[in-house]
Amino acid sequence: MKIAITGISSGLGAACFHSNDARFTVFGISHSQCAPEKKIYSYSNLMALPTMEVLILNAAIGDSGGTIQEMNPVELEQVMSVNVLQPIQLIHELFQLGKLTHLKQLILVGSRFSSQAYISSSIFENLPGYAYCLSKTSLSLFAQILRKENHNFTVNIIHPGVLNTEMGNPDGNHPTLTCEVLFELIANDYFLKEYTGIVDISTSKIIDF
Numbered sequence: 001m002k003i004a005i006t007g008i009s010s011g012l013g014a015a016c017f018h019s020n021d022a023r024f025t026v027f028g029i030s031h032s033q034c035a036p037e038k039k040i041y042s043y044s045n046l047m048a049l050p051t052m053e054v055l056i057l058n059a060a061i062g063d064s065g066g067t068i069q070e071m072n073p074v075e076l077e078q079v080m081s082v083n084v085l086q087p088i089q090l091i092h093e094l095f096q097l098g099k100l101t102h103l104k105q106l107i108l109v110g111s112r113f114s115s116q117a118y119i120s121s122s123i124f125e126n127l128p129g130y131a132y133c134l135s136k137t138s139l140s141l142f143a144q145i146l147r148k149e150n151h152n153f154t155v156n157i158i159h160p161g162v163l164n165t166e167m168g169n170p171d172g173n174h175p176t177l178t179c180e181v182l183f184e185l186i187a188n189d190y191f192l193k194e195y196t197g198i199v200d201i202s203t204s205k206i207i208d209f
């Protein structure tokens with residue numbers, strides 16, 4: 001099965017891209033690398049990308065948080081651009097290029113902060129920042145709208161759990177283990193169904209939108 005995944009330089013994306021799981025061939029889409037001979041494609045080189053059965057939109061950046069007075073307006077734009085506009089524009093372009101004809105599963109890597117319910121139940125100090133929360137809840141809404149178009153692929157959004165990456169924290173799960181869980185779910189056709197919330201792959205629970 002062919003998987004394409006965005007954001008492969010570090011963290012979960014790197015773990016998936018370098019996975020040795022023989023069931024999958026993994027192609028990377030990267031903003032910082034381009035090496036088609038190594039199955040890495042840049043956002044401006046998508047014509048060369050093979051068609052895929054699974055597309056994982058994983059690339060994202062965090063923000064530095066703070067109150068509405070403290071937040072950085074430039075960062076707000078950057079986070080919305082990388083975390084929301086870029087993945088939506090990418091799907092649009094892949095459609096235009098005819099790259100989604102074999103797609104069966106679209107998986108958006110969101111967060112528990114993709115959940116308005118989770119945000120509502122959290123205290124302000126535990127939120128990662130306006131930009132990150134807005135970007136991830138926007139992705140949730142995007143998933144719900146895209147589903148209404150009834151494409152030949154399912155649309156799901158996941159929370160990978162807290163990861164031991166630069167964006168996460170050292171107590172988080174190792175991205176390689178999280179990748180193994182994700183790939184097992186994909187291999188078992190778990191995402192051929194659309195879930196009515198964010199799939200927390202670290203607990204197998206569904207977080208309400």
Ligand SMILES: NC(=O)c1ccc[n+]([C@@H]2O[C@H](COP(=O)([O-])OP(=O)(O)OC[C@H]3O[C@@H](n4cnc5c(N)ncnc54)[C@H](OP(=O)(O)O)[C@@H]3O)[C@@H](O)[C@H]2O)c1
Pocket residue numbers: 006007008009010011012013029030031032033057058059060061082109110111112159160161162163164165166167168169172175
């Ligand atoms: N870490 C956590 O605890 C945690 C928790 C919940 C959800 N998540 C979500 O899980 C996903 C992976 O997180 P992670 O911790 O593995 O992230 P990460 O290590 O920071 O990696 C994110 C990747 O995004 C790409 N990227 C960075 N800046 C970019 C830009 N300006 N434009 C386009 N792409 C850019 C990079 O890959 P390229 O250089 O190859 O483009 C980078 O390797 C993200 O969607 C994140 O929001 C993470």
